[in-house]
Amino acid sequence: MRRMWVAGAVLALALTGCTEHPSEEGPSVIVPGLPGEPAKTLPQSEAAQAAPKQQPNAADFRYVKMMIKHHEQALEMTSLVSSRAVNETLKSFASRIADTQGPDIKAMKAWLTRAGGGPAHDESHDQMQGMATAEQLAALKAASGPAFDRMFLELMTKHHEGAVVMATDLLQTGSDVFVEEMAQDVISAQQKEIGQMKTMLGA
Structure with a gap:
């Protein structure tokens, strides 16, 4: 269900610990892809922009x-x-x-x-x-x-x-x-x- 997927995305954005490549920009964030797409690990500064947007149907x-x-x-x-x-x-x-x-x-x-x-x-x-x-x-x-x-x-x-x-x-x-x-x-x-x-x- 879409809301469960969105909730997962929000949770992933909130989990800022456990990163392999810490940087000056802060911990990396796992950003889920759309269904069927792989997740990405990005710096916090890029995560919000990279989070997939749900398109109108x-x-x-x-x-x-x-x-x-x-x-x-x-x-x-x-x-x-x-x-x-x-x-x-x-x-x-x-x-x-x-x-x-x-x-x-x-x-x-x-x-x-x-x-x-x-x-x-x-x-x-x-x-x-x-x-x-x-x-x-x-x-x-x-x-x-x-x-x-x-x-x-x-x-x-x-x-x-x-x-x-x-x-x-x-x-x-x-x-x-x-x-x-x-x-x-x-x-x-x-x-x-x-x-x-x-x-x-x-x-």
């Missing part, structure tokens, strides 16, 4: 591209709240979602640029967990007052639950540390928000 790229679309729909939904909702708590809550997910989209797009964009593919909304259908979005846009509040909370709760499933799946299949950190943030933040929405719904 197809699951990382798929998750980021899908989550950008997922977040964009959340922003589309939250943009309706100020003019249609009557619950002031809901208005503040929706504003916080927008304030969080807007920067998240920028961060994910920046990661895609840095990582080279990954394999090309086209994911439709119905392949993403929790996405509202076109009909549901139309109904939300047509609603106002208490009916809008309830519909928004129901749709956004399902939307968040889908995001948590997607993020949990990524932690089992991805390889990029930055993407894993983003997924962990999604799980932590959106599980908390699911609880808040269920409270507002009276569930």
